[in-house]
Amino acid sequence: MTTLITIPGSQGSTLTFTVSGGAAANYANDFSRDVQFPTAITTLSTNGGAGAPTIAGALNIIGPSNTSTFSIPGTHQYTYAAVSAPTRLVGSAGGADTVLAGGGVSYVANGGQNKIIFSQGNNIFFGNAAGGNTITGGAGYDTINAGTGSATVFSGAGHSLVNLGDTVGGDIAALLAGSTTVNAFGHNDTVYASAASMPTSAQIFGGAGTLSFAAGPSESTLNVTIVGGSGTTEIFGAAGTDMVFANKSGTAAFTAGAGNETLNAANAAGNFAFFGDTNTADALSIDDTIVGGNGNEYFSTGGGHETIFAGTGGEMFQINDVGAGTTITIVDFSASDSVNFAGLTVSEETSLLGTASTLSGGNLSVTLTDGTKVDFIGISSLAGHLK
Numbered sequence: 001m002t003t004l005i006t007i008p009g010s011q012g013s014t015l016t017f018t019v020s021g022g023a024a025a026n027y028a029n030d031f032s033r034d035v036q037f038p039t040a041i042t043t044l045s046t047n048g049g050a051g052a053p054t055i056a057g058a059l060n061i062i063g064p065s066n067t068s069t070f071s072i073p074g075t076h077q078y079t080y081a082a083v084s085a086p087t088r089l090v091g092s093a094g095g096a097d098t099v100l101a102g103g104g105v106s107y108v109a110n111g112g113q114n115k116i117i118f119s120q121g122n123n124i125f126f127g128n129a130a131g132g133n134t135i136t137g138g139a140g141y142d143t144i145n146a147g148t149g150s151a152t153v154f155s156g157a158g159h160s161l162v163n164l165g166d167t168v169g170g171d172i173a174a175l176l177a178g179s180t181t182v183n184a185f186g187h188n189d190t191v192y193a194s195a196a197s198m199p200t201s202a203q204i205f206g207g208a209g210t211l212s213f214a215a216g217p218s219e220s221t222l223n224v225t226i227v228g229g230s231g232t233t234e235i236f237g238a239a240g241t242d243m244v245f246a247n248k249s250g251t252a253a254f255t256a257g258a259g260n261e262t263l264n265a266a267n268a269a270g271n272f273a274f275f276g277d278t279n280t281a282d283a284l285s286i287d288d289t290i291v292g293g294n295g296n297e298y299f300s301t302g303g304g305h306e307t308i309f310a311g312t313g314g315e316m317f318q319i320n321d322v323g324a325g326t327t328i329t330i331v332d333f334s335a336s337d338s339v340n341f342a343g344l345t346v347s348e349e350t351s352l353l354g355t356a357s358t359l360s361g362g363n364l365s366v367t368l369t370d371g372t373k374v375d376f377i378g379i380s381s382l383a384g385h386l387k
Contacts, residue, residue, distance in 0.1 A: 055080045055100070061087065072097055072110075081105050095130060103140055109133055112149060118142050118156065127151055131169065137178070146171050146186075155180045164189045175202050184211045185229070193222060206233050206250070215241040217259065228252050228270065237261040239285070245272075246293075254290075256302055258282035261289075265311070268293030272311075276302020280323050301328050301374075310337055316387070318342060324371030331377045333385075340387040341368065349386045356382075 054060040058078040061070065069088040072079055077092055082102035091097045095111020103121010107114075112130030118138035124145070125135050131149020137156030144153050144162045150169035153162050160180045164171040170188035173180075182191055185207035193202050194216030201222075204213060206229035214236040215222055221242050226235065228247030235245065235252065239259020245252065246267035253273040254263055265272055274290050274297070286304025292311025299308055299315065303322035307329045315337040317330060333339075341349050356366045362380040367373045376382070 061089075072099075095132075109147065129167075131166070181205075183207075185209070188212075190214070192216065193224060203227075205229070206231060206247070210234070212236075214238075215243075215257075228268070235263075237263065256286070256288055258285045260287040263289070264291045265293040266291050266309075268311075269295055271295040271297065273298040273300075274308075275300045276306055276320070277304070278302050278320050278322050283322055283325055302326075305329075307331065310334060314338075316340070319368075319372070319374055321368050321370045321372050326372040328372070328374045329377065330374065333376045333379045338385050338387045339382060346386050353382055353386075 058080045061081040061083060067086045071090040072092045074092055077097050079099045081087060083104045086104050088106045090108050091110035091114055093110050095113045097114045099107055099116045101118050101123055106124040107116050108126045109128045113132040115134045116125055117136045120138050121140040124143045126145050127133055127147020127149060129148045133151045135144050136154040137160045139156055139158045141158060142156060142160045146153060146164050148165055148167045150166050151171050153173040155175045155178055157177045159178060162173050162180060162182045164173060164184045164186045166186035168187060170190060171186050173182055173191045175193040180202045182204045184191060184204060187209045190212045191204055192214045202224045204226045208229055209231045212234045213226055215238040217239045222240055223242050225244045228250050230250045232250060233252040235254040238257040242262045245263060245265040247270045250270045252270060255275045256277045258277055272293055272295055277286055280303060283303030286302060288306045291309045292315060294312050296313045297311055297315050300318040301320050303326045305327050310330060310332045317339045319339060320342045356364055358380055359365050364376040364380055
């Protein structure tokens with residue numbers, strides 16, 4: 001059953017919208033009451049809604065007992081929904097809706113520039129091509145379909161599934177807490193994650209477009225799994241980041257920051273580049289572990305302590321002279337790998353290796369003039385590997 005309802009709005013205006021579903025008659029009675037008492041807060045309620053909070057000047061939908069659909073009228077409507085049964089809110093055609101929703105709400109964007117905040121329970125957001133929407137997840141299980149227009153998503157403390165699908169601009173997803181899965185299948189998507197206040201885990205899947213992931217400093221370990229698509233993947237690490245990266249194709253680059261970071265790219269098949277933090281001010285705080293994959297990889301070392309496990313492809317190691325206290329350990333250096341010491345010609349590199357020492361087990365250790373130490377595990381000579 002579908003009912004067309006008109007109620008008094010602010011400053012003498014009227015609001016007309018449709019209500020469908022089994023609770024339509026109940027809502028019609030509520031509106032009839034509001035027509036008789038136009039100064040009252042506009043509230044739609046059924047059994048179970050007593051005592052629920054309301055917001056003055058908003059369309060308040062409290063505890064419906066049956067599945068219902070509401071079409072939000074006009075523009076710039078503030079809607080408060082605290083529901084116990086599945087409720088579908090269809091946004092206004094002009095967009096610019098502001099909705100604070102409890103559990104069981106499905107919001108369907110009609111126009112753009114909407115601000116939707118989920119507080120608790122299980123909720124769903126459906127975006128559209130208009131874009132400009134901002135969606136904030138809550139404490140429950142939220143599914144956020146950003147639509148083909150650009151969107152900004154903030155995950156909540158619960159579990160979120162975020163589907164990014166912009167076709168022109170770019171979506172931004174900020175994973176602030178909880179456990180989140182992101183399908184970054186849009187044109188150009190940026191994902192930011194931080195575990196500054198609580199442990200966070202995330203799974204991020206790239207597509208044909210560009211995926212940029214940036215980690216924020218974390219007081220606890222930030223666990224992230226990134227599966228790159230056929231497009232380019234850019235990864236920016238930070239202290240407390242523990243990441244797993246894999247891709248079947250495409251290219252990827254990881255830029256390390258200060259602090260302890262772990263990147264496991266053992267299952268990556270595409271080409272990969274690693275750039276260590278060469279800021280001397282960060283050197284003493286760095287303790288990075290990098291695991292290479294199966295493609296051709298480029299490693300540009302940084303300061304502090306770095307342990308690099310070479311992959312199975314042909315690897316190129318660029319050794320940078322960051323300064324005393326820097327120790328680089330390269331494990332599984334193979335016959336197909338090459339190395340370049342920054343600022344040195346091949347003849348100068350050859351002269352440097354004349355002072356190299358052999359470690360126990362036939363491993364090679366080289367100390368640069370600035371004090372940077374490089375240990376090559378698995379090889380006793382770099383003859384034929386200098387570039």
